[in-house]
Amino acid sequence: MPINESDVTWVSEPKMNFWESTFLPAIFQGLKVTASHIDGHTVTQQYPEEPVKLPMHYRGVHRLNRDDQGRVKCVACMMCATACPANCISIIATEAPKNDPVWEGRDKYPASFELDELRCIYCGMCEEACPCDAIELTHIYDLTGKTREEMIFNKDKLLSVFDQTKDSGVDPVRTHRGKLSGTADFQSLPPLAPATSVNPDDRSAKASSPGVISR
Amino acid sequence: MNPLPEQWRMIVPAALGALAVWMLLPRDGKRRWVLGSLCGLVALVGVLSTVRPVIDDWAMDGLFYLFGGGAVLSGVMMITDRNPIYAALWFALVTLSTCGLFLLNAAPFLSAATIVVYAGAIVVTFVFVIMLAQQAGAATYDRRAFQPMLATCAGFLLLGAILYTIDASGRGGEDARPQFLPRVQIAEVTPNPLSQPRILNEETGETDLGSLSSIGRSLFGDYLFAVELAGTVLLIATIGAIALAPRRAQGHL
Amino acid sequence: MELLKNPLIMAGVTIAVVLGGILGACSYLIWLERKLSAWMQDRLGPNRVGPMGLLQPIADGGKFLLKEDVIPDHVNKFLYLMAPCLSLITTMLAFAVVPFGPVSHAPGDFPFVIAPGIDLGIVFVFAVGSLAVYAIILGGWASNNKYSALGSLRASAQVVSYEIPLGMSVVGIALLNHTMSVEKILMYQAEQGFAGWNVWYQPVAALIFFTAALAESNRLPFDLTECEQELVGGFHTEYSAMKFAMFFLGEYTHVITISFLTSVLFFGGWHFPVIAEVGSPWFLKVGVLLLKVLLIIVLIQMLRWTIPRFRFDQLMGLAWKVLIPMATLNVVIVMCVLEFELPRFWLLPLSAGLFATVGLISTQGSLPQRSLTAAPTAAHGHGH
Numbered sequence: 001m002p003i004n005e006s007d008v009t010w011v012s013e014p015k016m017n018f019w020e021s022t023f024l025p026a027i028f029q030g031l032k033v034t035a036s037h038i039d040g041h042t043v044t045q046q047y048p049e050e051p052v053k054l055p056m057h058y059r060g061v062h063r064l065n066r067d068d069q070g071r072v073k074c075v076a077c078m079m080c081a082t083a084c085p086a087n088c089i090s091i092i093a094t095e096a097p098k099n100d101p102v103w104e105g106r107d108k109y110p111a112s113f114e115l116d117e118l119r120c121i122y123c124g125m126c127e128e129a130c131p132c133d134a135i136e137l138t139h140i141y142d143l144t145g146k147t148r149e150e151m152i153f154n155k156d157k158l159l160s161v162f163d164q165t166k167d168s169g170v171d172p173v174r175t176h177r178g179k180l181s182g183t184a185d186f187q188s189l190p191p192l193a194p195a196t197s198v199n200p201d202d203r204s205a206k207a208s209s210p211g212v213i214s215r
Numbered sequence: 216m217n218p219l220p221e222q223w224r225m226i227v228p229a230a231l232g233a234l235a236v237w238m239l240l241p242r243d244g245k246r247r248w249v250l251g252s253l254c255g256l257v258a259l260v261g262v263l264s265t266v267r268p269v270i271d272d273w274a275m276d277g278l279f280y281l282f283g284g285g286a287v288l289s290g291v292m293m294i295t296d297r298n299p300i301y302a303a304l305w306f307a308l309v310t311l312s313t314c315g316l317f318l319l320n321a322a323p324f325l326s327a328a329t330i331v332v333y334a335g336a337i338v339v340t341f342v343f344v345i346m347l348a349q350q351a352g353a354a355t356y357d358r359r360a361f362q363p364m365l366a367t368c369a370g371f372l373l374l375g376a377i378l379y380t381i382d383a384s385g386r387g388g389e390d391a392r393p394q395f396l397p398r399v400q401i402a403e404v405t406p407n408p409l410s411q412p413r414i415l416n417e418e419t420g421e422t423d424l425g426s427l428s429s430i431g432r433s434l435f436g437d438y439l440f441a442v443e444l445a446g447t448v449l450l451i452a453t454i455g456a457i458a459l460a461p462r463r464a465q466g467h468l
Numbered sequence: 469m470e471l472l473k474n475p476l477i478m479a480g481v482t483i484a485v486v487l488g489g490i491l492g493a494c495s496y497l498i499w500l501e502r503k504l505s506a507w508m509q510d511r512l513g514p515n516r517v518g519p520m521g522l523l524q525p526i527a528d529g530g531k532f533l534l535k536e537d538v539i540p541d542h543v544n545k546f547l548y549l550m551a552p553c554l555s556l557i558t559t560m561l562a563f564a565v566v567p568f569g570p571v572s573h574a575p576g577d578f579p580f581v582i583a584p585g586i587d588l589g590i591v592f593v594f595a596v597g598s599l600a601v602y603a604i605i606l607g608g609w610a611s612n613n614k615y616s617a618l619g620s621l622r623a624s625a626q627v628v629s630y631e632i633p634l635g636m637s638v639v640g641i642a643l644l645n646h647t648m649s650v651e652k653i654l655m656y657q658a659e660q661g662f663a664g665w666n667v668w669y670q671p672v673a674a675l676i677f678f679t680a681a682l683a684e685s686n687r688l689p690f691d692l693t694e695c696e697q698e699l700v701g702g703f704h705t706e707y708s709a710m711k712f713a714m715f716f717l718g719e720y721t722h723v724i725t726i727s728f729l730t731s732v733l734f735f736g737g738w739h740f741p742v743i744a745e746v747g748s749p750w751f752l753k754v755g756v757l758l759l760k761v762l763l764i765i766v767l768i769q770m771l772r773w774t775i776p777r778f779r780f781d782q783l784m785g786l787a788w789k790v791l792i793p794m795a796t797l798n799v800v801i802v803m804c805v806l807e808f809e810l811p812r813f814w815l816l817p818l819s820a821g822l823f824a825t826v827g828l829i830s831t832q833g834s835l836p837q838r839s840l841t842a843a844p845t846a847a848h849g850h851g852h
Contacts, residue, residue: 021830022823030774038507046512300547300609307602324588327595331635335598336628339605343624346609346617427588427648 054139054170059122061140062115062153063161065133065173071102072159074134076110080126088119089126113155117143138171140164225378228261233371239295240360240367259287262378275319282315297358299345307338324427473575482582486563494720495525501769508773535709543706544610551607552711555718558600559725565589566728569754570738571651580754581651589650590638593729594631597684601627603718604686604693608703619702622780623693627684629787634680636795637673640802641666641733644812650729654737658746665736669815670802672823674734676795681726683787686719687768689775692783723768724761731760790826797822 019025045052065073076093094111096103103109126135138161145151153161165171235255238247263280286309293305310333317326360366434442472478499514499521506513514521539545566589569580586592601624608620642648644666645656657664667674683690694702701707704715731737737760738744738753778786801818804810 016831018824018827018831022827027771027775031770034508034770034774037510038504040507041510042512043510044512304547304606323586324591327588327591330595331591331598331631335595335601335631339598339601339624339628342605342609343621346605346621 052141054141056170058139058141059124059127059137061117061138061143061161062120062126062158063136063138063165063171064113064155064158065136065162065166066159071106072109072113072134072155073132074110074113074130075106075132076108076113077131079129079131080135083125083129084120085123085125086119086121088116090114110155113158115153115158117145117151117153118148133173136171136173138165139168225265225375228258228265229371229375229378231255231261232258232374233367236291236295236370237363237367239291240363241295241297242359242363255291259284262287278315278319282312282319286312286316294360300342303338303341303345306341307334310334310338324430475575478575478579479582482579486568486582487560489568490560490563490721490724491717493724494717495529497720497724497765498528498716499525500766501772504766504769505773508770529713532710532713537710538708540611540613540706542612544612547606547610548706549711551603551610552707552714552718554606555600555603556714556721558596558603559718559721562593562596562600562725563721563728565592565650566725567651567654567732567737568728569757570750571654580750584651586649588648589653590642590648590729590733593650593725594635597722598627598631600684600718600722603715604703607707607715611703611706613706615699615701615705616703619693619699619705623686623703626686626690626692626783626787629784630680630683630690630791633676633787633791633795634684636792636799637670637676637680638733639795639799640670640673643799643802643806644669644815650732654732654739657736658739661739661745662736662741665734665739667734669812670734670798670819671816672794672819673798674730676791676798677734678726678730680787680791681730682768682771683783685722685726687723688772689777690783691777692780695777723765727761727764727768728757730764731757735760790830794822794826 067073074091076091078091078093081089081091090112091110091114092112093108096106096109122137124137127137130136135158140161143151166173231254235251235253235258238251238254240246263284289305289308289312293302293309296302296305310329314326314329314334317323317329472481502524503513503521505511514524517523517527539548564582565586567581569578571581571584572579573584604623604627605620608616608618608623611617641653645653647653647656653666657666686693691702693699694704699705704712707715738757739746740756744752744756798819801822802815805812805814805818
């Protein structure tokens with residue numbers, strides 16, 4: 001369908017005045033701008049020497065959170081494995097023993113939880129999908145390994161990532177206060193800045209469920 | 216006048232050269248290029264031994280042979296090469312060798328101007344056009360010579376005539392020049408003082424012949440009319456080219 | 469020292485000095501350019517090899533030499549290998565007549581120019597410079613790559629067009645100083661003092677010369693032949709290792725040459741009032757000249773990040789519609805001043821007038837404008 005003539009706005013080039021048509025003022029103005037930047041001020045980070053400053057919403061290596069009793073928080077509901085676009089999570093669920101005091105109040109837990117860090121695209125969908133805030137992405141960005149097998153993280157390894165990062169300050173446990181899972185009941189939330197600064201007039205910021213991460 | 220057979224020093228190399236070019240010209244099927252190049256080399260050596268430079272400076276002699284031989288060789292390569300791009304490059308080499316000869320004859324401005332105009336602009340345009348026109352490789356009709364026999368004969372008859380005339384005029388004084396027309400009496404003309412070379416150094420007799428200023432005096436003194444005429448012709452050609460160029464409607468590419 | 473009186477040996481020494489100087493200067497100017505670009509973009513630039521990255525050029529050179537020398541398939545090998553050599557040879561050759569200090573003709577003195585006493589210095593530079601386009605054309609064509617071919621086609625059109633304003637802009641200077649020899653033009657300005665600098669009499673010519681020379685050297689904003697966004701690398705897309713380095717050195721040598729020519733032809737060469745007069749020692753003169761050249765090179769490098777690249781029709785329009793008529797009128801003005809024996813200072817207001825006229829024509833010009841009101845009704849009249 002052709003565009004309606006009434007919808008077309010014809011724009012003509014603005015006429016240049018005398019000085020503009022000589023191009024000299026524009027060149028000098030440009031030179032002034034470029035020269036003013038030669039003042040030694042830089043915005044680069046000297047990465048290996050200086051620690052890198054990552055934004056709060058950075059998505060790095062995953063961890064499996066523990067609840068307040070130190071058990072794995074995951075309830076093996078398979079939501080993350082379903083949501084994962086890269087198919088990198090594989091979970092084998094098992095029923096929690098009924099009379100075991102260790103698993104008191106829990107029905108299911110993952111017997112095995114494997115996450116292939118090489119297949120993962122670090123999109124954070126698993127974190128979004130998780131109903132009990134068990135899987136979270138941390139700020140660890142320099143993950144390396146010598147073999148492919150080494151990069152497939154099992155449950156223990158993912159839990160150890162949690163132990164490593166929970167007190168680092170940049171990776172606090174982001175939680176819904178266990179609204180759905182009931183596996184954790186933190187009394188206080190660590191202070192956390194909003195992931196990005198949001199313009200209050202921004203329509204997309206006024207989502208139907210705003211403030212997932214809030215003070 | 217010398218009868219023709221006495222001119223064998225000119226005729227034999229010219230005939231050999233013609234044979235060489237004829238054999239080397241691109242054609243369908245195989246070329247006898249070994250025989251052709253041998254003929255050509257013999258012809259070149261023959262000509263060079265006859266038309267020797269008169270100065271006895273080994274450096275100058277060497278440069279003369281380098282540039283002269285280079286010009287002739289590149290010229291032959293230019294018309295015998297099948298690849299049009301190479302032909303254009305050989306043409307550039309012909310121009311550069313000729314510029315070297317100009318330099319040897321103390322005409323630096325002519326040499327620089329020739330480089331700028333011919334090697335720098337005209338041959339570049341040739342290469343440009345060849346690149347645009349022959350993207351799929353050279354067409355078959357471009358890979359063989361058109362009328363090789365006739366072209367060779369005509370070219371070398373012309374060359375022989377020129378060589379003969381140069382040889383004849385170089386042999387003797389004023390009277391030895393070949394006379395094609397009856398001599399007419401020309402009115403005595405006083406030489407233009409502007410166009411005479413200026414003496415720079417009284418003791419050594421050094422003049423500014425061949426320098427930039429003397430060329431300028433000559434061009435805009437003696438040959439003013441010719442220069443202006445040539446300029447006008449070029450201007451008309453430019454206007455004609457602009458008039459002939461296809462026009463597009465405004466705002467359309 | 470007696471040996472140095474031999475002109476051949478002296479010429480060899482000069483060539484060695486110039487060659488070493490230019491190659492060293494090239495590598496460190498590339499370092500400077502990378503640093504300047506980085507600072508302009510609020511970055512740090514090379515800082516890994518040596519203090520402030522000062523050893524970076526040496527590391528780069530070593531890398532260029534040791535890299536694998538790839539010759540792609542289906543290239544025309546002879547021309548492919550010849551093109552970078554031509555690029556370097558022609559640009560180096562152009563430096564032969566450029567004085568880089570107080571020129572001396574006395575035997576045994578360091579001449580400060582490779583070929584002293586060349587009567588037609590500027591014409592020689594242009595003649596050799598016009599051959600530099602072969603390197604680009606042949607390199608682009610022989611690479612058997614459409615980006616290279618497009619780059620070289622652009623280059624040939626650009627270089628041939630900009631040679632004309634480049635040549636015409638110095639005609640006025642040659643007329644004013646009665647010579648084409650670069651060293652004599654330098655001496656003429658130095659003897660007249662600060663007020664004798666050609667830029668006071670030929671400001672428009674200086675502007676045209678600088679612009680056209682920038683275009684000839686294929687630097688931004690005129691680097692249509694190798695613009696990365698459109699042509700990958702342009703004519704040197706298929707070149708690697710030392711062959712690429714030779715193209716790069718050729719381009720940088722050209723930048724150095726045009727900076728020397730600009731400062732010598734228009735800004736008095738080694739002359740600067742009080743600091744370097746005619747009787748000053750040679751090292752002051754060389755220092756002043758090199759400082760001027762460095763300033764011009766820094767200006768060129770800053771312009772690179774200041775002015776965006778031209779479109780190709782703008783590039784051609786600038787050469788044929790603006791620079792060439794301006795240069796022609798400038799020559800006419802100089803001729804009039806010389807013919808009617810007006811004082812030379814008349815050239816400054818006349819040049820300013822010429823510049824103003826060109827500006828006025830471009831704003832007030834009554835060229836047929838595209839009618840925009842008629843365009844929407846026509847089925848095919850939507851312009852670009």
